[in-house]
Amino acid sequence: MTINSHSFPAVEFKSSSFSVPVLSLASNDLVLIEQLLNEKIKLAPEFFKNSPVVIDLHEVNKKQFVLDFKDAVMVVRKAGLFVIGIRSGNEFQQSQAIELGIPVNTAPTSEIKEIKIDSKNKQIKAPDDSEFIASDSTTVMITKPIRSGQRIYSHGDLIVLAQVGAGAEILAEGNIHVYGSLRGRALAGVQGNTEARIFCSDLQAELISIAGNYKISDDIQGAISNTPIQIYLQKNTLIIKPIVY
């Protein structure tokens, strides 16, 4: 086979953008990083398996911790991730990256999912009483009942496999799924995403809202409890509809 034996170009540069997770390191304690990273991966092993990742050294360098980039890469590779870039590295770290064949300063900063690793941001814990922000993963999954007075926030979707008690509040920038009874307040698309939806199997909510358009329980009354329903926005009106199969 020779070059040009085909009628189409064998090599072509195309511009295309990918969404790549960024691993932001805020510590130079590699043992800690390895441990936290493994904990994090355990939460979503499929998602992280062989995933490409860009290492961001902004935090650790800001704190003026000395971090050997080669060692960091070894730890991250050991965790099963492919390092495909370095961001905010210092001169030495960038030269180390080049030596390892890792491109420097890749990937546009916008559409990037951040995975923050530092000692405070350990893992997805039991929801805090006042506020719980999972700043590090798009989907938050809660498996225990959300009790009155608790507040859960997700930067992406929120999945609740238990009930949401009266007086509890759940908020998501994306969709909300509740597989137990929803008795508290549920607010989807809280940053303005009008495409966000709420799905639940038993609607008894005090308030539901999508992108700021809300209904309180008095308006929901009469809507069907104990049936799987979805709630979405149509011309600024909340529509509550049974999910039909």
Add this chain to the structure above:
Amino acid sequence: MARIIVVTSGKGGVGKTTTSAAISMGLAKKGHKTVVIDFDVGLRNLDLIMGCERRVVYDIINVINGEASLNQALIRDKNCNLLSILPASQTRNKDALTQEGVGKILEELSKDFKYIVCDSPAGIEQGAHLAMYFADDAFIVTNPEVSSVRDSDRILGLLSSKSRRAERNEEPIKEFLLLSRYSPERVKSGEMLSLDDVQEILSLHLLGVIPESKSVLTASNSGTPVILDEKSDAGQAYSDIVARYLGENRPHRFIDDKTGFFRKLFGGK
């Protein structure tokens, strides 16, 4: 190592102190060295129900302030020498109860006792917080009415976030439901929530149902925990609860709803 049990509810007057007295006596009667602590500073009444109010010399605040040793403050129960009571103070400022102080006391008691029962005050303020903070197990006392159930739900939220176990990311506190002052007749007439209704909201492991019973008042007037009144329904309910907590398998009683909930939950499959 001792097991620390908090008896809590959020709402006041639901039967926390009655329960603390009964289960601590029950555990001691079963041969476990037990201490019960009154966290209701300013409103102490555990010592009344335990019948030791005239023997109170020092209290938990004295111990925290270093004015008395733990041994000086502990009162040995007159009915059972495996049971001790650490009374609260009636006169002092509640702010004297500190996390550090309580932590030290519990640590010291842990060396000596098998079970430490903490009788929480109502509400979600400092006293209630400290009573639950160090707990391993939580007995949630709930009455079959909406406001009590709602408060229990709130307390459960706090247990899973504002406790030492939560802060240290340890295995969460084990939560148990004790549904108290239950009256099947009033459930039937619709005046009270049924066990089923309560469980739909709380979904907790049920340790037992305690019936509404005159024997509770009689017992507290005579200063003997109701569990010692073996003929009374409430006394038997508490005996069952202690036995179940210790791992015995005893069928639930005093629900008197033979067709509903139980078939659904345990039978019929």
